[in-house]
Amino acid sequence: VRISELSRVSGVPIASIKFYLREHLLPEGRLTSATQAQYEDTHVARLRLIRALLGPGGLSVAKAREVLQAIDSPPESTHDLLGLAHAAVTPPGPLEADLGRVHALMGRWGWRVQGKDCDLHAALAAALAALDDSGLELPPGGLDRYAAQMFAVAEAEVADVPTSTPAEAVRYVILGTVLLEPVLLALRRMAQQEASGRRFDALT
Amino acid sequence: VRISELSRVSGVPIASIKFYLREHLLPEGRLTSATQAQYEDTHVARLRLIRALLGPGGLSVAKAREVLQAIDSPPESTHDLLGLAHAAVTPPGPLEADLGRVHALMGRWGWRVQGKDCDLHAALAAALAALDDSGLELPPGGLDRYAAQMFAVAEAEVADVPTSTPAEAVRYVILGTVLLEPVLLALRRMAQQEASGRRFDALT
Numbered sequence: 083v084r085i086s087e088l089s090r091v092s093g094v095p096i097a098s099i100k101f102y103l104r105e106h107l108l109p110e111g112r113l114t115s116a117t118q119a120q121y122e123d124t125h126v127a128r129l130r131l132i133r134a135l136l137g138p139g140g141l142s143v144a145k146a147r148e149v150l151q152a153i154d155s156p157p158e159s160t161h162d163l164l165g166l167a168h169a170a171v172t173p174p175g176p177l178e179a180d181l182g183r184v185h186a187l188m189g190r191w192g193w194r195v196q197g198k199d200c201d202l203h204a205a206l207a208a209a210l211a212a213l214d215d216s217g218l219e220l221p222p223g224g225l226d227r228y229a230a231q232m233f234a235v236a237e238a239e240v241a242d243v244p245t246s247t248p249a250e251a252v253r254y255v256i257l258g259t260v261l262l263e264p265v266l267l268a269l270r271r272m273a274q275q276e277a278s279g280r281r282f283d284a285l286t
Numbered sequence: 287v288r289i290s291e292l293s294r295v296s297g298v299p300i301a302s303i304k305f306y307l308r309e310h311l312l313p314e315g316r317l318t319s320a321t322q323a324q325y326e327d328t329h330v331a332r333l334r335l336i337r338a339l340l341g342p343g344g345l346s347v348a349k350a351r352e353v354l355q356a357i358d359s360p361p362e363s364t365h366d367l368l369g370l371a372h373a374a375v376t377p378p379g380p381l382e383a384d385l386g387r388v389h390a391l392m393g394r395w396g397w398r399v400q401g402k403d404c405d406l407h408a409a410l411a412a413a414l415a416a417l418d419d420s421g422l423e424l425p426p427g428g429l430d431r432y433a434a435q436m437f438a439v440a441e442a443e444v445a446d447v448p449t450s451t452p453a454e455a456v457r458y459v460i461l462g463t464v465l466l467e468p469v470l471l472a473l474r475r476m477a478q479q480e481a482s483g484r485r486f487d488a489l490t
Contacts, residue, residue, distance in 0.1 A: 130421065134420055134422075138419075159487065161482050161486035161487045164486065165479065165482065192480075193477065193480040194480055195479045196479060202472060202475050202479075205468065205472040205475075206469065206473065206476065209472055210469065212342060213461075215342075216461050217461075218457075220446075221446050224446070227442060228466070228470060228473055229473055231442075232477045233477040233481065234435060235432070235474055235477070236475075236480070236481045237477070238435075239481070240481040240482050240484075242424075242425050242428070243485075254422065257417075257420050258422060261413070261417050264409065264413035265417065265432065266436060268409045268413055269433055270436045270439055270440055271376065271409075271463065272397055273397065273439070273440035274444060275369065275372065275398070275399045275400060276395075276396075276398055277437065277441040277443070277445075278444050279365055279398050280444075281365075281444050281447075282364040283363065
């Protein structure tokens with residue numbers, strides 16, 4: 083189909099499609115004349131992925147290009163491909179973070195977190211430092227309990243990642259990682275109210 | 287002790303203490319002359335709470351005053367007191383949210399979330415709408431699974447709330463609700479990497 087039809091089918095404005103072509107996010111169509119190109123179903127799928135990366139995924143154009151290149155020439159290991167996608171949606175961690183404590187926790191739990199994702203280590207270190215500063219004391223084993231609970235969440239999520247194509251897997255990982263965070267936080271707060279009702283309404 | 291000593295012991299600058307006095311967050315000391323007042327240990331504890339509310343809790347002065355008044359004249363039910371604290375740290379939900387779907391979910395899970403916290407309903411509704419818009423499809427029962435997992439998290443947290451005094455309970459709820467969110471999100475992302483390694487490194 084021509085670019086106007088590609089725009090109609092995908093719902094993406096022509097100007098955006100041209101921008102993605104210029105930025106090498108979307109592969110060129112097959113030229114049928116000096117000024118016309120034909121696009122296929124694969125272009126529709128790719129547009130859907132580009133929109134996911136740049137929209138909810140919050141990736142820069144450069145990061146999105148990197149992820150798309152990895153999809154087009156995927157590394158041998160799916161784990162490496164998904165790690166790259168995962169790293170792309172990880173915001174830079176605060177610089178002043180004390181990573182030693184986090185490395186110790188990873189060792190205790192037996193979690194292997196990729197070195198390139200040290201931003202994640204920094205994010206956890208900063209969150210734990212804020213907790214300390216506040217003077218809030220978790221009960222003994224509180225952090226281990228959270229780790230076990232979040233591992234259960236993550237394990238089920240990773241089991242759900244579709245492996246039909248690298249593109250589908252990456253799209254699922256990026257959208258699922260980012261978009262489920264507000265869902266989980268809202269669910270936790272609502273569940274706290276129900277749990278508080280169960281505990282304290284019985285006491286009063 | 288005098289205000290200078292209260293500042294030293296609590297680590298809160300004198301100017302801030304005077305501001306809290308003016309805003310009726312901190313009760314006046316016992317006047318020992320026209321210009322001097324004496325402060326007690328209770329003032330130190332109250333300062334710690336005020337700092338938690340205004341700092342990590344992110345409350346406005348007006349919201350903090352409301353929470354402190356509830357602590358000073360606590361409602362009969364601890365659940366109501368904690369619900370008030372919980373509501374104070376809930377950001378206003380987006381207005382355009384479709385609440386019907388969330389009410390249906392609450393009914394399905396048997397969760398009783400207080401009406402005054404409809405901001406929480408709106409937050410979940412908006413998060414689910416963003417998920418829909420992205421085209422990400424959770425597996426069947428995926429949302430129910432998240433709800434069950436987050437309920438387990440919340441139930442253990444609520445069981446940990448200290449009930450020695452209303453002030454301690456409120457402080458724990460406010461700090462725990464807010465400050466553990468980044469901890470949980472970082473743990474989930476790190477756990478995803480470990481889980482991905484377990485699933486996909488075995489496959490390649």
